[in-house]
Structures are given as C-alpha cells and as structure tokens.
Amino acid sequence: MTDDRAAVPPTPDGSAVERPTHRLIHLSDTHLTEIGVKYNGVIDADAALATAAGLVRGALDAGVTIDAVIASGDLTDTGDPDAYRRLSTALGDLGLPVIWAVGNHDVRVTLHEQLLGRSDTEPVLQVHRIGGLRIVVLDSTVPGRGDGVLAADHLAALGDELATPADDGTVVVLHHAPLPAPSPLLEYFALHRASRAALRDAVADTDVRLVLAGHHHLARSGMLRQVPVAVAGSAAIRTDPLAPRGTERTVAAGSLNLVELFADGHAVSVIPFDEALGAGQAFHLDQAGTDAVIRRHLA
Ligand SMILES: [Fe+2]
Numbered sequence: 001m002t003d004d005r006a007a008v009p010p011t012p013d014g015s016a017v018e019r020p021t022h023r024l025i026h027l028s029d030t031h032l033t034e035i036g037v038k039y040n041g042v043i044d045a046d047a048a049l050a051t052a053a054g055l056v057r058g059a060l061d062a063g064v065t066i067d068a069v070i071a072s073g074d075l076t077d078t079g080d081p082d083a084y085r086r087l088s089t090a091l092g093d094l095g096l097p098v099i100w101a102v103g104n105h106d107v108r109v110t111l112h113e114q115l116l117g118r119s120d121t122e123p124v125l126q127v128h129r130i131g132g133l134r135i136v137v138l139d140s141t142v143p144g145r146g147d148g149v150l151a152a153d154h155l156a157a158l159g160d161e162l163a164t165p166a167d168d169g170t171v172v173v174l175h176h177a178p179l180p181a182p183s184p185l186l187e188y189f190a191l192h193r194a195s196r197a198a199l200r201d202a203v204a205d206t207d208v209r210l211v212l213a214g215h216h217h218l219a220r221s222g223m224l225r226q227v228p229v230a231v232a233g234s235a236a237i238r239t240d241p242l243a244p245r246g247t248e249r250t251v252a253a254g255s256l257n258l259v260e261l262f263a264d265g266h267a268v269s270v271i272p273f274d275e276a277l278g279a280g281q282a283f284h285l286d287q288a289g290t291d292a293v294i295r296r297h298l299a
C-alpha cells in the first residue's frame with residue numbers, strides 16, 4: 001500500500017520551500033510598572049510580558065528556531081530599576097540574545113546600567129551580530145521628553161558603521177517610529193521630521209534592509225523612501241487609529257512581531273495576545289483631554 005501523503009508536493013511549482021536565514025522576535029513598549037502599580041491604572045504589564053515570553057518559550061519548545069529577541073523601547077513605564085531586572089529575567093530566561101533599545105518612558109542611565117552593563121549618559125549606538133546579520137540600535141530619546149530626536153553625532157556614528165556592509169545586511173532598530181503617527185498624542189510625541197529625513201538619508205543606498213521601531217502602540221508598516229519600516233505594537237496596550245478625530249482611544253491588548261529574513265526578502269507577522277489582557281478599553285481622551293496631556297508636557 002502506498003502512502004499518498006508522500007506524493008504531495010510542498011510547493012505548486014516544484015520550487016524549494018523557503019526557509020528564513022534569521023528569525024527575530026520583535027517586542028516593544030512593555031511599559032513595566034513598579035510592583036503593585038497598574039499601567040494606565042488598569043493593565044498588568046508584567047502579566048502581558050509573561051504572556052509574550054510564554055509564546056516565545058512555547059515556540060522554542062516546539063522546535064521553532066529563533067535567533068534573537070529585540071525589545072524596542074518603553075521597556076518600563078517610569079524607569080523603575082526593579083522593572084528592568086524583571087524584564088531581564090523574563091526575556092533572559094529564554095536563552096536567546098536579547099537586544100534592548102531605549103524609549104521615551106525609559107530612564108536611559110538606568111536602562112544602560114541594568115540591561116547593558118554600561119554607565120553612559122549619552123545615546124549609545126549598539127552594534128550586534130547574529131551570524132552575518134548586523135543589528136544596529138539607535139537611541140531616539142531626549143531625557144524628560146516624549147518626542148524623539150536623532151542627534152547629528154549619533155547619525156554620523158550610524159553612517160560610519162554602515163560604510164562597511166554586513167554579509168547578510170543590516171536591520172536598524174529605534175524606538176520612535178519613523179512613520180506618520182496614528183493618533184493626536186503620537187503626532188505630538190513624534191520623531192522630529194528633520195530626524196526622520198536624516199535617518200531616511202542615512203540608510204538610503206546602504207545594506208539596511210529593514211527598520212524596526214515601536215512607540216505607536218500599534219503594529220503597522222510603511223516605507224522610509226526605499227527601506228521598509230515595521231512597527232511592533234505594545235505588549236500591553238493598543239492605540240485605536242479609528243478613534244474619532246482629535247481623540248485618543250486605547251484598549252488593553254498586546255502583540256509581538258515575528259520578523260523573518262530570507263535570502264531575498266523578509267516577512268513580518270503580527271502575533272496578537274489580546275485575550276490575555278481582557279481587551280477592555282484602557283482610556284479614551286476627548287480633544288480637551290488630549291490637549292491637557294500635551295499641555296502638561298509643555299509645562
Ligand atoms: Fe510606549
């Protein structure tokens with residue numbers, strides 16, 4: 001008796017099945033709070049992180065190859081040192097390289113001390129190698145501010161690094177997404193337009209194949225001229241881009257991105273885990289409430 005299953009071709013045209021050269025977990029905006037404090041008053045950010053880590057652990061246990069975890073900033077909500085240690089444990093226990101970026105809610109010096117083992121007070125350009133793939137991490141934050149800037153010397157350092165191509169190309173990571181924003185608060189707390197343009201110029205005609213970012217609390221994608229940008233949603237909260245104009249509405253919801261790099265391209269899959277968070281509304285600010293948040297920031 002023949003086994004009919006053995007005769008089933010894996011692809012319709014007989015081509016070889018595509019396998020990624022690198023598989024990355026991209027997590028962002030975990031916003032871990034101090035113990036006993038709920039994020040935005042309603043969200044257990046530690047539970048959201050545990051759910052994300054559990055998904056990765058489940059994949060590893062099932063034999064899925066994952067090369068690294070990238071956490072693209074707003075790792076903590078207020079820079080609590082213990083929150084960084086909990087984060088380091090939760091993701092470090094996966095046994096994978098973990099790459100950390102600074103977000104506007106982080107405290108740069110504390111993050112450097114707790115996660116990078118460094119004492120730098122200024123932005124650090126991190127360069128990581130995963131086989132032939134180079135991952136360059138930028139710091140787009142300005143201490144005490146929610147908006148983002150890429151300083152001229154930081155961009156110059158990026159340019160110096162990119163002058164030499166990597167065997168499998170480069171992925172650039174930063175917190176503030178270099179894309180138009182999905183909501184009024186994020187319009188205000190955006191990467192400055194000049195920095196977005198400078199980054200666009202810095203990565204043009206280099207081996208940069210993908211830019212990964214966070215900050216928008218919404219999985220989205222776009223282009224920085226010819227270079228694709230993939231934004232990971234927050235592990236804990238989601239911006240509603242269809243909220244009434246001028247208002248800011250968010251729900252308790254989490255997701256992570258699976259980034260797969262192939263010899264001649266890439267694919268980014270969004271993996272939601274909303275049910276773990278109850279998926280209720282986190283907050284909804286009307287125009288006056290939105291303006292008040294910006295005004296507080298200006299004070
Ligand atoms: Fe955030």
Ligand SMILES: [Fe+2]
Nearest residue numbers: 074103104215
């Ligand atoms: Fe942010």
